[in-house]
Amino acid sequence: MKYILSIGMLCGLAIGCGGYATRTIQKADRAYIQFVGNTDGASVIIDDGELFPINIETGSQESINRVFEVRPGKRRIRVVRDNRVVVDRQVFVDNNITMEIDIP
Numbered sequence: 001m002k003y004i005l006s007i008g009m010l011c012g013l014a015i016g017c018g019g020y021a022t023r024t025i026q027k028a029d030r031a032y033i034q035f036v037g038n039t040d041g042a043s044v045i046i047d048d049g050e051l052f053p054i055n056i057e058t059g060s061q062e063s064i065n066r067v068f069e070v071r072p073g074k075r076r077i078r079v080v081r082d083n084r085v086v087v088d089r090q091v092f093v094d095n096n097i098t099m100e101i102d103i104p
Contacts, residue, residue, distance in 0.1 A: 031072040031093035035079070037103040042086070045078040046070060054079070054103075067098065079103055 035044065039054045046068065056066060072095040079087035079101070086104060093099050 027096060029072050029095055031070050031095060032067050032098040033070055033075070033077065033091075033093065033101060034067045034098055035101050035103055039103055042079050042081045042103055044068075045080065047076050051080060077101055 033046070035042070035054045042054050043051050044054050045051050054066065070093060072093055074090060074092050077087060077089050077091055078085055081103075087101065089101065091099060091101070
């Protein structure tokens with residue numbers, strides 16, 4: 001009986017020690033910008049990129065306000081409505097944080 005018990009403990013010890021592995025998971029560098037306020041008919045330019053609409057038209061009375069993924073760091077945000085710049089701000093967006101930009 002002692003022989004079977006000692007073999008079982010030895011096998012358990014060998015299996016338990018041999019299967020241990022460590023790994024490190026690092027989240028990707030991402031930041032997010034969301035526009036709030038009067039977003040109807042507004043478009044945005046992030047840094048010196050292209051002009052694109054803030055909202056997605058759904059075909060009904062409602063539109064969907066999008067959240068934009070950007071690289072963390074200093075960003076220049078320009079919001080244009082009716083060919084006029086209504087917001088021109090320099091912001092610093094932290095990693096894994098959503099920054100809200102208020103549009104008048």
